[in-house]
Amino acid sequence: MMSDIASLCKRRGFIFQTSDIYGGMNGFWDYGPLGVALKNNIRDLWWHRIVECPPLDKNGNPLRILGLDSSIIQHPLVWEASGHTSNFSDPMVDCRVTKIRYRADQLAVYLPIKSDGTDADGKAFAFFEEEDIQNIADKLKKCGRRKIEEFRRVLLTDLDTSQYIRVVAPDTTDVGTLTSPKAFNLMFETRVGAVVEEKSVAYLRPETAQGIFVNFKNVLDSVRPKIPFGIAQIGKAFRNEVTPRNFIFRSREFEQMELEWFCSGNEVAEWQEFWLDNRLCWWKDLGLDSARINIRRHSPEELAHYARNGHGTTDIEYKFPFSGNGFSELEGIAHRCDYDLAQHQKSSGVKQEYLDQASNERFIPHVIEPSSGLTRAVLAVLCNSYCKDKAHPSGFFLNIAPRIAPTKVAVLPLQSSVEIENVARSIFNELRGKYIVAYEDRQSIGKRYAKNDEIGTPYCVTVDFDSLKNMDVTVRDRNTMKQDRIGISHLGEYLRQLL
Ligand code: ATP
Numbered sequence: 001m002m003s004d005i006a007s008l009c010k011r012r013g014f015i016f017q018t019s020d021i022y023g024g025m026n027g028f029w030d031y032g033p034l035g036v037a038l039k040n041n042i043r044d045l046w047w048h049r050i051v052e053c054p055p056l057d058k059n060g061n062p063l064r065i066l067g068l069d070s071s072i073i074q075h076p077l078v079w080e081a082s083g084h085t086s087n088f089s090d091p092m093v094d095c096r097v098t099k100i101r102y103r104a105d106q107l108a109v110y111l112p113i114k115s116d117g118t119d120a121d122g123k124a125f126a127f128f129e130e131e132d133i134q135n136i137a138d139k140l141k142k143c144g145r146r147k148i149e150e151f152r153r154v155l156l157t158d159l160d161t162s163q164y165i166r167v168v169a170p171d172t173t174d175v176g177t178l179t180s181p182k183a184f185n186l187m188f189e190t191r192v193g194a195v196v197e198e199k200s201v202a203y204l205r206p207e208t209a210q211g212i213f214v215n216f217k218n219v220l221d222s223v224r225p226k227i228p229f230g231i232a233q234i235g236k237a238f239r240n241e242v243t244p245r246n247f248i249f250r251s252r253e254f255e256q257m258e259l260e261w262f263c264s265g266n267e268v269a270e271w272q273e274f275w276l277d278n279r280l281c282w283w284k285d286l287g288l289d290s291a292r293i294n295i296r297r298h299s300p301e302e303l304a305h306y307a308r309n310g311h312g313t314t315d316i317e318y319k320f321p322f323s324g325n326g327f328s329e330l331e332g333i334a335h336r337c338d339y340d341l342a343q344h345q346k347s348s349g350v351k352q353e354y355l356d357q358a359s360n361e362r363f364i365p366h367v368i369e370p371s372s373g374l375t376r377a378v379l380a381v382l383c384n385s386y387c388k389d390k391a392h393p394s395g396f397f398l399n400i401a402p403r404i405a406p407t408k409v410a411v412l413p414l415q416s417s418v419e420i421e422n423v424a425r426s427i428f429n430e431l432r433g434k435y436i437v438a439y440e441d442r443q444s445i446g447k448r449y450a451k452n453d454e455i456g457t458p459y460c461v462t463v464d465f466d467s468l469k470n471m472d473v474t475v476r477d478r479n480t481m482k483q484d485r486i487g488i489s490h491l492g493e494y495l496r497q498l499l
Contacts, residue, residue, distance in 0.1 A: 001321040004396075005382055006247050012455050014038065014382070015248060027244030027252035034455055035378065037406035037436065039255070042286065042377050043234055045404060046257045050232045055278050065230035065259065066219055070211025072236060073202050079187065081347035082210050082340060084203075089183040090242050096179065103242045186239045188252075204238035209369060211235075212260045213340040216352060227354055227365055228263035228271065234374060246322045248379050255374035260336075262354070262365035268335055271368045276314055276333050279370050283316060283330065286377065287401035288384050292319040294327040316372075318380045330380060331372035338364040385456060387479075393446055397478055398456030402499045407457045408435040409495060412448050414464040416441065424463040427473065427488065434492070435499060453478055459495065 009015040013032035017024035031039055047067070049055070054063040079085045090103045188204040205211065212231045219231055234257045244250050263271050276295070284290060294317040313334040317327030341352040341364045353362040385399040402408060409431055413424035421441065428439045438457070440448050445462065452460050462474040473491060476483045486494050 001383075001386065002247060005321075005386055008386075008454060009035065009247075009382070012451075014455075015378075027241055027250070029248050029251060029253075029375075031378075034406040038381065038400070038404060039374060039378050041404040041406070042381065043255075043257070043374055045286075046282070046372075046374070047232075047234060049282060050230075050257075050259055054230075058274075063228070063230065064225050065232055066223060066225065068212055068215055068219070068231050068233045069235065070208070070215055070233060072205050072238075073190070073192065074205060074211060074214065076202055077347060078210050078214055078344075079203055079206075081343040082213075083343070084187060084206060084210075085185070088187060088206055089185045092182055092184045092242050094179045101242055184240075184242060186241065188238045188240050205236075206239050207237050207371070208233045208235045208256045208258045209260060209371065210340070212258065213344055216260075216262070216341060216344075217350065220354065227356070228261065228267065230259050230261040232257075232259045234258075246320065246328075248375050249320065249322070249328065251375060254376070256371060257374050257377075258369065258371045261368040261370070263368065264363070265338070265366045268337075268366045268368060272314070272333060272335050275368050275370045276316075279316060279331055279333060279372070283318075283380075285401075286381055286404065287399070288318060288380055292327075292384065293317070294319070296327070318384075320380070320383055330376055331370060334369045334371065336367040336369050338366050340367065341365065392453050392481065393450035394454050397453035399479055400456035400458075402458045405456050405458055406436065407438045407452075407455065408459070408499055410438045410440055410448070410452045410457050410460045412445065412460055412462045413441050414445055414462050417465070419468050420463050420465065423467055423488070427461060427463065427491065430492065431495070435495070449476065449481075459498065461491065 006015075009032075010017075012034060014035035016030045016032055018028035018030050019025055020030075051065050051067045054065040056062055076085075079088075092101055092103055094101050187206050190202055190204060191200045192202045193200050212233055215231070219225070235255065236253060237256045238253050241250050241252050244252055248254070259275075261271060261275065280293070280295070283293060296315045296317055298312045298314070313332045315329045316331045316333070318330050319327050322328075344350075345352040345364065352364055354365050355362050381400060381404065382398070385401075386396060387399050388396045400406075411424050411428040411431070413420045424439070424441075428437060431437045438452075440451075442448075443451075449460060456478070458478050460476040460478075462476065464474070467473050467488070471489070472485050472487045474483045475486050475491070475494065
């Protein structure tokens, strides 16, 4: 199904491989006319719900959340202080035969294995030596990634019986081809200015969050919000992922929607639950099936470097077609304690404290961070909305929620006649100020319906000869293909209710 979705995306102009004509580049994608519309609709909905019309607190008062757009390149010391320069790495191994590089922790997902050294499909395994296993385990612990639990379990079971753990080298049948794991920093380096020297090295941001932390004082001093409050940002992030894969799911350039919620340390647990509930509702509002959504609380071994005192992260996950029996992360709702602000205070020497006017107390606020991927949201919406149905002319349709559909209505003159086209044009002109509307007069009506099913247009309005006599049109529903005859004078109100 993933390949069906990827080919639909290319064919209809949602997503293209970047630099296509030069053979593309792994992990980079371009959003075509429909893709950018869908992405912007999701982005705008998030911004509206978080910044312009934030949720209500438990007393019914709106939360205070301020917007920000920080630059992609920050002072290199930002990444020293945040821990990214030293910690933001994946443990990697190379296959000596195929020269393919893998993330060591991801190879572990191929376990468990059979005692004869093959997996269920009869594939052979490469071997790590014991020293390497320890090495991987240590690195995994440090980077707090998701496979640890599973990996360690197998690691222990295996070590009982032999000195080796068998790990699949997925692209070769030889054994013993994998090198020892090495840490690989995921930040993209660049140089600032014309002089090439050590000092000119800078990084493309691997997350938007740090841009928020380093502006905490600026926002506090200029807008003077009271705690609790949030700062939100949407923007590009870059990670030199070892194995970009699953279409746009793991890209090297992607977009994040991040909120840093600043509150006092003793309210933080309550706020984490608040944001988990809120974000869950948001994903469901995007139209994702509840049954495909999962909440995963990180185990203590997985806690990230900033999570102390047993506080952790809860992920919201979605069952993508490539998730197998499991789920894949859409969003993490992390308790970052006061880690980031304290680090920046230490590193910059600039106080990052909040003064509570009532108690006259100064403290560094704690942070809850709902951090989600915008481009991952696009993929989740595309996967969730792809409905196979033999009755539809293309054999499927995209059931995208009308509020985020790239096109809301298509106006289709049935025959080429000046009278019909005049009526269709005037309907189009009437609607285009209110919704994103397409006017399409080429191809057979069947093909036009099929195309609009494929791109998820919720309603098609067809004008025919009867329209001239009766002043009415056909409105076709994308999902049910049901056609209603509606008076032109009622059309605006009819669509308003549906959309
Ligand atoms: P993963 O374990 O999948 O590498 P992560 O836990 O490192 O992800 P975070 O650092 O918490 O991810 O990033 C927050 C969000 O940003 C993720 O939930 C995801 O939606 C998105 N994201 C992270 N990395 C990528 C990527 N390479 N491509 C697309 N989206 C991403």
